[in-house]
Amino acid sequence: MTRPPLYVRRPFLAALIRQLPLLVVLVAVAVGLLLVTFEHWRRGLFVVALALVGGGLLRLLLPERRVGFLAVRSRPVDVVLxxxxxxxxxxVALAIPSA
Known part of the structure; x- marks a missing residue:
């Protein structure tokens, strides 16, 4: 007897797992913006920049069915943007001199 797939047994969990790459990028952006809020703007912008580059790498490396809502346009356009x-x-974060 075979078990039904996860999306049939637990659809919410399956949907959450599918959106995990986007969630990782959004959490990293939120941490960066939180750093900016607490006056560590250079570190915060750099964390946001790393999150965007990481999102581009996730979009490049993950298959279409695993990338979730990181897939908005075609793969090359999403990665380049x-x-x-x-x-x-x-x-920009590294080039602006500190006061």
Missing amino acids: MAGVGVVLGG
């Missing part, structure tokens, strides 16, 4: 914005934001 997320990783590109992350690299630019990281460069």
Whole structure:
């Protein structure tokens, strides 16, 4: 006797697992914004930049059925936009001199 798949037995858990890459990126962005809020803006922006680059890497490496809502457009467009914005934001965070 075979067990039914997870999405039949526990649909909420299966949906949560499917959105795990997006959740990881959003939590990292939230941590970065929290750092910015507490006046560690350079570290916070760098954490946000790393989260975006990581999101781009997740979008590049994970299969379509595992990536969840990180897949918005085609894979090349998503990867270039997320990783590109992350690299630019990281460069800006490092280039601005501290006061």
